[in-house]
Each structure stands twice: as structure tokens, then as C-alpha cells.
Amino acid sequence: MSNVSDITEHESRLFLAKVISHGVDTDEISLERVEEMKQEVAEISHKLVTIKADDFSSNFEIKHHVRTGIEMINLGLEHGSQRDIARAARLLNKNHLVKFFQIGNSLKKESHNEILGSEETFLG
Amino acid sequence: MNNLTVFEPQIESDTLLSMPIAEAELVFQGYPTNKQLEIISATRDPRKREELYYFVPDCTELIQLSSTEDMLQILSTSLGTGYASILIPCLSSNQFEEMMDIVVWKDGKLDEKSLDIWLFELSLCDDEDLSQFLYRIDIGILASMLRGRFEINSDFLALMIESGTIDPSSKEIQFKDERSKHILDAVWAADENLFTRLLYEVFGLDKEELTSELSTSLERAKEERDQRVEERDRQMGIQVTEEQILQTVDLKKIDLEDDKDE
Numbered sequence: 426m427s428n429v430s431d432i433t434e435h436e437s438r439l440f441l442a443k444v445i446s447h448g449v450d451t452d453e454i455s456l457e458r459v460e461e462m463k464q465e466v467a468e469i470s471h472k473l474v475t476i477k478a479d480d481f482s483s484n485f486e487i488k489h490h491v492r493t494g495i496e497m498i499n500l501g502l503e504h505g506s507q508r509d510i511a512r513a514a515r516l517l518n519k520n521h522l523v524k525f526f527q528i529g530n531s532l533k534k535e536s537h538n539e540i541l542g543s544e545e546t547f548l549g
Numbered sequence: 550m551n552n553l554t555v556f557e558p559q560i561e562s563d564t565l566l567s568m569p570i571a572e573a574e575l576v577f578q579g580y581p582t583n584k585q586l587e588i589i590s591a592t593r594d595p596r597k598r599e600e601l602y603y604f605v606p607d608c609t610e611l612i613q614l615s616s617t618e619d620m621l622q623i624l625s626t627s628l629g630t631g632y633a634s635i636l637i638p639c640l641s642s643n644q645f646e647e648m649m650d651i652v653v654w655k656d657g658k659l660d661e662k663s664l665d666i667w668l669f670e671l672s673l674c675d676d677e678d679l680s681q682f683l684y685r686i687d688i689g690i691l692a693s694m695l696r697g698r699f700e701i702n703s704d705f706l707a708l709m710i711e712s713g714t715i716d717p718s719s720k721e722i723q724f725k726d727e728r729s730k731h732i733l734d735a736v737w738a739a740d741e742n743l744f745t746r747l748l749y750e751v752f753g754l755d756k757e758e759l760t761s762e763l764s765t766s767l768e769r770a771k772e773e774r775d776q777r778v779e780e781r782d783r784q785m786g787i788q789v790t791e792e793q794i795l796q797t798v799d800l801k802k803i804d805l806e807d808d809k810d811e
Binding site: 465468469471472473475476477479480481482483484504505512515516519520521523524526527528530531532534535 | 593594595618621622623624625626651652654655656657663787788789790791793794795796797798799800803804805806807
């Protein structure tokens with residue numbers, strides 16, 4: 426299971442980690458797919474850092490962007506699967522992780538806009 | 550027992566950095582280039598990594614063989630202090646261009662603050678280095694950053710620029726901040742033709758629709774930059790694009806492939 430934990434080692438309680446763990450245990454997700462997902466996470470993280478980072482010398486900031494990437498993938502997977510582990514495993518097998526990232530990112534933006542909207546209403 | 554020793558770059562790096570400098574230089578210089586690079590690459594703290602480069606008399610080759618991301622991390626530790634200008638001349642033109650493609654654009658938009666800091670560091674380099682690197686920054690980007698930061702008070706603006714009778718010390722130029730003067734001084738010192746072209750871009754001469762032309766020039770710069778980034782990513786095996794990262798989806802129409810759909 427060390428391969429699996431590589432992807433989400435910072436947070437084993439994430440839904441994403443649970444799904445991968447479950448999928449590998451039940452042979453629904455192959456180790457080959459786990460390797461592919463590691464590459465996909467690395468690519469998303471790399472792009473996020475180059476797009477978002479203010480200070481490239483800050484390991485803290487770089488780690489923050491990597492963590493954000495994984496959290497967005499996790500959020501997107503939760504939303505896309507409605508937290509159904511079996512369905513989530515199937516989705517992970519069939520979709521590039523960037524799709525979950527996009528869903529997670531869209532959810533985050535939507536909730537951010539909602540908060541801003543409610544603040545404006547509150548402030549009147 | 551045999552005499553085989555395992556080469557652990559990270560341990561070697563720690564050992565070298567704890568040695569007296571003269572001794573460390575001797576040991577480091579005794580390694581072939583590939584081992585030196587391995588040690589450098591294994592040193593994750595950018596400040597410590599920078600120290601290793603100084604263990605050789607001329608670190609240009611080592612720097613140019615290092616990854617752009619690693620060098621960017623090192624340079625970022627001293628950006629804005631003037632010290633980054635010591636290492637910038639060691640970069641290859643391609644490394645510099647790759648860095649600009651990363652640092653000058655944020656979230657798909659021009660990051661003028663970042664460009665300003667980089668230009669400040671560049672302006673401290675000598676004229677030859679400056680000229681080499683300035684050409685790697687799209688003129689549309691330079692113009693966009695300098696627009697509105699200086700004025701030329703003359704009824705014959707186009708004529709003055711065209712005839713080359715204007716330079717940063719001309720009394721007709723009024724700067725709104727010191728940094729923009731410093732940058733224009735540097736451009737002038739590096740290349741007078743580039744200076745003239747830059748003024749053309751800044752003031753949008755010979756162009757009917759000034760605003761739209763200027764934004765087109767920036768869009769073109771962005772397009773060219775995107776193509777370079779995609780090409781580099783392809784070479785590195787990265788398939789995820791910036792566009793995909795920045796793209797949001799309609800949450801009511803999520804398009805995911807599911808086994809059950811088949």
C-alpha cells in the first residue's frame with residue numbers, strides 16, 4: 426500500500442485516499458492506475474505551482490499549492506461520486522484526475538462567490 | 550569487508566556544507582560534473598544549494614546544466630535585493646526565457662509586480678548581459694509594464710522617437726517613479742534600437758486604435774508564451790495544460806466517464 430499512500434501521504438483521511446485504498450484492496454484499481462494517478466497529481470501540482478506561486482523560494486508555499494491540488498481533486502471526486510466509494514473507484518479508473526480538480530476548483534469558486542454575495546447582502 | 554562506498558548526494562551535500570570552505574571547494578571540484586549536479590540537486594534548501602555552486606571558480610556551466618525550476622528557486626531567495634543579479638548572467642538565454650514564461654504570468658495574466666522586480670535585478674547586470682536577456686522578454690510585455698509610468702512632453706513625439714534624438718536623460722522625459730527610469734536607462738545602455746522600439750510600443754505610434762493595438766500586442770506575447778510552455782511541457786512529458794488548470798466547469802453538467810455508462 427505504500428504506492429497508494431504516496432499520492433495522499435499528507436492526509437490519509439481524505440476521501441481520495443480511502444477510495445484508492447479500497448480500490449486497490451478490492452482489485453478495482455490496478456497498481457498501474459495508481460502509478461498513472463501519481464503522475465497526474467505530479468503534473469497538476471507542477472502546473473499549479475508555476476501558475477500560482479508568488480515566491481518560488483518558499484518550500485512552504487510550494488507545499489501549499491501541492492496540497493491545494495490534492496484537496497481540489499478530493500473535493501471533485503467527493504462531488505462527482507456523491508461520496509459513493511464504489512462509484513468513486515470506477516470514476517478514478519476512467520477519468521484523468523484533472524477532471525476532478527476542475528470540479529473541485531469550480532465548487533470552491535462557487536462557494537467563494539456565494540460567501541461574497543451573502544456578505545454583500547448582509548452589509549446591505 | 551570491501552572498500553566500496555555508497556555515494557549519497559544528500560549526505561555528501563551536508564558534509565560539504567559543514568566543512569571549511571577551502572576544503573569543501575577542493576573536495577567538490579574533485580567530483581565530475583554529473584556528481585556535482587547530483588549533489589546540488591539533492592540539496593533541497595535553495596540557500597544551501599546556492600552555496601554549492603560557489604564551490605567552483607566559475608559556476609556558469611553548472612547553472613546552465615541545472616533545471617530552470619531549481620535555478621528559479623535559488624534566484625527567488627534574493628529577488629528584489631539586487632543580489633539575484635549576480636547569478637542571472639550565468640543563466641542561458643533559454644533558461645531565462647523559461648523563467649520569464651513562469652514568473653511574468655500569474656493565473657493567465659501579466660504579473661507586473663513580478664516583472665518589475667525582475668527588471669530591477671536585470672538593470673543591475675552589465676550591459677552585455679542585460680542586452681542578451683532583455684531580448685528574451687517580449688517587447689509588448691515591457692511596454693505594457695512601462696505604460697503610464699513616464700511621459701514625453703513634446704509636440705513632436707513621433708519625430709523625436711523616430712529620429713533617435715531622445716534618450717532617458719532627455720529633459721522632455723518625465724518619470725513618475727525611479728524604478729521606471731532605472732529600467733529605461735538600462736534598456737538604453739543595453740541597446741539603443743531596443744529603446745526606440747520600446748518607445749514605439751509604449752506610445753503606440755503609427756497605430757490608429759491605440760488601446761486595441763496595445764492589448765493585441767500583449768495577447769500575441771501571451772500566445773507565443775503559451776506555445777513555448779506547451780512545447781516544454783510536452784518535452785517533459787507533462788500533458789496537463791494551464792488552460793485545464795484554470796478552466797472551471799458547469800457543476801450542473803458534470804461530464805465524467807463512468808463504467809456503468811458503457
